[in-house]
Amino acid sequence: MTSHTDVDARAVDTATRLRAAGLRVTDSRRAVVDALIERPHASADELFAVVARTLPATSLQSVYNALGDFVDAGLARRIEPAGRPGLFELRVDDNHHHLICSQCGAVEDVDCVVGAAPCLTPADAHGYAVQVAEVTFWGICPACANAASTAGEPAASVAARP
Amino acid sequence: MTSHTDVDARAVDTATRLRAAGLRVTDSRRAVVDALIERPHASADELFAVVARTLPATSLQSVYNALGDFVDAGLARRIEPAGRPGLFELRVDDNHHHLICSQCGAVEDVDCVVGAAPCLTPADAHGYAVQVAEVTFWGICPACANAASTAGEPAASVAARP
């Protein structure tokens, strides 16, 4: 019973967030934000596919434009795991890290590492003014582990790394 | 007076290492190893340029082949900092990390992070079997910091990130 109101509320909220960031509110930008909510660690291509479902006239380039603008405006963050295209997420400004399945590519957020802000100080900074530390954990997700033990094949859902 | 002997010793050593890894010893592979010794965090293109100085007939593809074979054989490691091409290094099997200048792209090795093996355990592993943790520190190198404070321009040496 609340779905219509919820969608409206989210739409209004999205519009406000876009405007607050100095960006004009357009259909495709709204659709890209919605796609990012639906798929929190997706590539431009994947987001384009999601956007195209509701807005078939949109171009991939527009999705790239929107994502680039979002990143510049601090509304979205771009991560780039080795061997994969850039992935985008709305979680921003909390310096969280990522846990990625080396088989199926699934991505999970990791709030922080055990211990007190551990990964912010290298043993030897070589005179650098260190600004951020990026941590990526690589492992096997439960689904792939399961698939490997029961059958012979992994549970491919995203692109597998060779 | 020892330079000739040193070069021979290194050459022999390189040949042995290649053979031990099950790889045939060829001129281009030796040249790629030498290039990797000279430039410890270089891209395939950069290594190709170094190799081409002594072996002008070599193709870029051969450098890619050699590097791929080295990585497969565990002789080299490939890192892929966000927004940059893949970089290769001979330091392998010690799980060290990297400190990268976000202005000029300079790369330093970082032995480990302060504290006891801190970056190996995410706060919540989401059921994943975590295998490795990759840490990348981004900062400003001394040269760029200097250049920024004295002049208006950074000390560009590698490719700058926008």
Added chain:
DNA sequence: ATCACTGTTTTGAGTTACTCAAAACAACGC
């Protein structure tokens, strides 16, 4: 030293994940 076998290199084409630019279009303030 030569040969055959098999791995390596070269050449050339193809792909992915983008970026750049110009012209058509649309949001927003008036």
Added chain:
DNA sequence: GCGTTGTTTTGAGTAACTCAAAACAGTGAT
């Protein structure tokens, strides 16, 4: 509604690779 300026579309262009076939060369056996 209208003009301004930002956005989207279209289309071309690029970097950093990967793939494949044919020419070539290391290696162990002879």
